[in-house]
Amino acid sequence: xxxxxxxxxxxxxxxxxxxxxxxxxxxxxxxxxxxxxxxxxxxxxxxxxxxxxxxxxxxxxxxxxxxxxxxxxxxxxxxxxxxxxxxxxxxxxxxxxxxxxxxxxxxxxxxxxxxxxxxxxxxxxxxxxxxxxxxxxxxxxxxx
Amino acid sequence: xxxxxxxxxxxxxxxxxxxxxxxxxxxxxxxxxxxxxxxxxxxxxxxxxxxxxxxxxxxxxxxxxxxxxxxxxxxxxxxxxxxxxxxxxxxxxxxxxxxxxxxxxxxxxxxxxxxxxxxxxxxxxxxxxxxxxxxxxxxxxxxxxxxxxxxxxxxxxxxxxxxxxxxxxxxxxxxxxxxxxxxxxxxxxxxxxxxxxxxxxxxxxxxxxxxxxxxxxxxxxxxxxxxxxxxxxxxxxxxxxxxxxxxxxxxxxxxxxxxxxxxxxxxxxxxxxxxxxxxxxxxxxxxxxxxxxxxxxxxxxxxxxxxxxxxxxxxxxxxxxxxxxxxxxxxxxxxxxxxxxxxxxxxxxxxxxxxxxxxxxxxxxxxxxxxxxxxxxxxxxxxxxxxx
Numbered sequence: 001x002x003x004x005x006x007x008x009x010x011x012x013x014x015x016x017x018x019x020x021x022x023x024x025x026x027x028x029x030x031x032x033x034x035x036x037x038x039x040x041x042x043x044x045x046x047x048x049x050x051x052x053x054x055x056x057x058x059x060x061x062x063x064x065x066x067x068x069x070x071x072x073x074x075x076x077x078x079x080x081x082x083x084x085x086x087x088x089x090x091x092x093x094x095x096x097x098x099x100x101x102x103x104x105x106x107x108x109x110x111x112x113x114x115x116x117x118x119x120x121x122x123x124x125x126x127x128x129x130x131x132x133x134x135x136x137x138x139x140x141x142x143x144x
Numbered sequence: 145x146x147x148x149x150x151x152x153x154x155x156x157x158x159x160x161x162x163x164x165x166x167x168x169x170x171x172x173x174x175x176x177x178x179x180x181x182x183x184x185x186x187x188x189x190x191x192x193x194x195x196x197x198x199x200x201x202x203x204x205x206x207x208x209x210x211x212x213x214x215x216x217x218x219x220x221x222x223x224x225x226x227x228x229x230x231x232x233x234x235x236x237x238x239x240x241x242x243x244x245x246x247x248x249x250x251x252x253x254x255x256x257x258x259x260x261x262x263x264x265x266x267x268x269x270x271x272x273x274x275x276x277x278x279x280x281x282x283x284x285x286x287x288x289x290x291x292x293x294x295x296x297x298x299x300x301x302x303x304x305x306x307x308x309x310x311x312x313x314x315x316x317x318x319x320x321x322x323x324x325x326x327x328x329x330x331x332x333x334x335x336x337x338x339x340x341x342x343x344x345x346x347x348x349x350x351x352x353x354x355x356x357x358x359x360x361x362x363x364x365x366x367x368x369x370x371x372x373x374x375x376x377x378x379x380x381x382x383x384x385x386x387x388x389x390x391x392x393x394x395x396x397x398x399x400x401x402x403x404x405x406x407x408x409x410x411x412x413x414x415x416x417x418x419x420x421x422x423x424x425x426x427x428x429x430x431x432x433x434x435x436x437x438x439x440x441x442x443x444x445x446x447x448x449x450x451x452x453x454x455x456x457x458x459x460x461x462x463x464x465x466x467x468x469x470x471x472x473x474x475x476x477x478x479x480x481x482x483x484x485x486x487x488x489x490x491x492x493x494x495x496x497x498x499x500x501x502x503x504x505x506x507x508x509x510x511x512x513x514x515x516x517x518x519x520x521x522x523x524x525x526x527x528x529x530x531x532x
Contacts, residue, residue, distance in 0.1 A: 012281075013281070014279075015278070016279075017274070017275035017276075017278075017279050017281045018269040018270070018274050018275050019275065022272075023275055027275070030176040037390070038255030043285065045389065046389075047389045047390060048275075048276075048388060048389060048390030049272070049273050049275075049276035049387075049390070050276070051272060054389070055386075055388065055389040056389055067430065074294065075290040075291070075293045075294040075297070075394055076290070076293060077286045077289035077290050077293060077341045077342050077343070077344075078339075078341070078342040079281070079283060079285070079289070079340075079341040079342075080338075080339055080340060080341065080342075081283065081285065081286075081340050082281055082283065083283050084280070084281075086281035086282070086283075089281070092281065094280060094282055094283075094286045094287070094289075094290065094341075095290070096290060096392065096394070102390065102391075103391075104388075104390055104392050105276070105390070106276065106277045106282065106518075107280055108280050108281070108282055114342065119293065119294070119297040130279075135280050136280070138280075143223075
């Protein structure tokens with residue numbers, strides 16, 4: 001393999017997520033360093049991405065649940081060709097992390113060299129402030 | 145109700161150009177529409193059903209129907225499932241014909257992403273998932289890379305095995321005078337090409353091209369009266385594959401559901417298939433689809449493709465004999481249309497001679513739209529020679 005030569009990557013951008021009444025509480029929690037998922041009040045399923053309906057049973061009764069912020073890498077890719085705001089940040093790591101509680105969430109792996117990553121590597125959440133009342137939940141290799 | 149034998153593909157046309165700097169998108173829709181109708185021996189005035197997807201400029205099917213002068217429409221459909229749309233449209237057209245809603249259905253695809261690049265329409269910020277995916281910078285390649293990595297982890301699939309898929313496509317493309325990349329490549333060349341999003345290299349990715357294609361699907365009595373050999377629609381299945389509330393599985397496509405439905409309707413099995421058109425947005429798309437359609441056990445796709453199984457005319461499963469999206473053409477980043485067109489060529493015995501499958505009687509076509517890294521939609525067709 002040849003890896004494209006590129007200038008030193010810039011820090012990952014922190015684009016503000018679209019926030020609406022259905023997701024406002026999630027993003028407000030991220031600004032406080034808390035990671036929430038939804039849980040169905042009827043069938044107890046955990047739900048990701050957060051939404052008002054349970055896609056497992058169709059219930060409209062769902063509650064917020066704070067999770068540990070720990071998990072393992074389910075899959076990852078070192079992307080050498082970012083687009084838009086991410087163009088200057090390449091190479092960077094796109095990943096799915098499987099939370100200890102179960103849901104698989106799309107995210108970035110940070111504070112790590114791509115060559116040191118592996119599926120199943122334990123990770124923990126870090127929050128990157130968007131400057132807009134929300135923070136992006138990204139993950140780094142577990143330190144403790 | 146089954147659509148088996150209730151409709152026939154009578155016309156198919158692939159735009160010959162791969163870079164079209166001086167035409168509008170609508171104009172290319174018109175050229176492929178007229179081309180497919182001429183291939184069928186029909187005219188725009190015969191069309192009573194029109195099908196298009198998100199590449200059609202304007203308002204659903206209405207702008208193009210107006211532009212083309214389709215004044216006799218009794219049926220329209222603008223099902224949008226990305227690259228699988230046109231595979232689904234054939235099934236929808238066959239069902240509508242079987243119900244007596246129409247008799248001559250026109251399906252068109254066209255676009256100019258190479259000559260007139262526009263920013264890729266990112267998922268709308270109103271999409272319910274937008275805040276939980278877009279801020280992390282996913283690109284098309286990197287999301288398929290996530291699927292490839294997980295498949296490698298679970299089943300031991302290798303980059304060299306994925307490369308074998310590109311190699312087979314390139315062997316076919318050398319016989320296609322219109323192919324964008326007509327030069328055969330080796331596994332080593334694929335592995336040496338620049339890494340785009342690990343583990344996918346540049347040569348694991350399809351081309352970006354201008355162009356388009358069109359199909360004409362007709363009722364049996366019309367097929368019987370036409371001079372050209374037609375292709376019988378035997379079966380159709382489709383299925384979205386979703387993220388399942390946080391339970392996404394990156395190792396399979398929706399073809400695990402669409403495939404069996406199509407085979408059952410057609411009354412055939414994977415063992416009966418002579419030729420396969422499989423959407424090849426990336427090499428991993430083909431690998432997962434081959435497993436999902438039942439050509440080998442789940443997880444054994446790497447071994448299946450590594451020994452030349454996909455190379456026409458003598459491989460166990462000759463595939464994408466036009467060179468596919470990996471080498472020939474990938475108009476508007478939507479591969480389903482050209483997949484149907486090459487299957488029609490094979491069943492008519494009109495593929496490029498060195499890659500024509502002898503006595504080709506049954507073909508499978510699989511399209512996939514959306515992203516294997518998040519949510520996608522598969523559509524599968526089983527097609528047969530006119531006398532199937």
